[in-house]
Amino acid sequence: MPLLGRELAKRALFWLRSSRVTGERGIKAGGHIDFIKPLTLYYTGDLAYCAGTYQATNAGVTVDGRILIVLRKVNGKWLMAAHETVVRDQPL
Numbered sequence: 001m002p003l004l005g006r007e008l009a010k011r012a013l014f015w016l017r018s019s020r021v022t023g024e025r026g027i028k029a030g031g032h033i034d035f036i037k038p039l040t041l042y043y044t045g046d047l048a049y050c051a052g053t054y055q056a057t058n059a060g061v062t063v064d065g066r067i068l069i070v071l072r073k074v075n076g077k078w079l080m081a082a083h084e085t086v087v088r089d090q091p092l
Helices: 005-018 024-028
Strands: 032-044 048-057 063-076 078-085
Touching: 024 048, 032 063
Parallel strands: none
Antiparallel strands: 032 048, 048 063, 063 078
16 A cells, blocks of 8 residues: 555545544443454545445444545645445344
């Protein structure tokens, strides 16, 4: 992965692990992101996106799904513009 791509992936992971993104209530309840696996990373100019899979645990329940992160370069820094997670149907 090119150096810029690694930097974008690290920035995305930082934002997702912060309580601003994962939800303060979930963090206080002991929830956390176990891992994020980037599958696609694309950037051009001042926009980038990263799509992949993730696993998270909250209140003792582990779920996994897909994630999409959009970043925008503002004043020389990559900042998160948007993100979306979709939890995969879990077995009962």
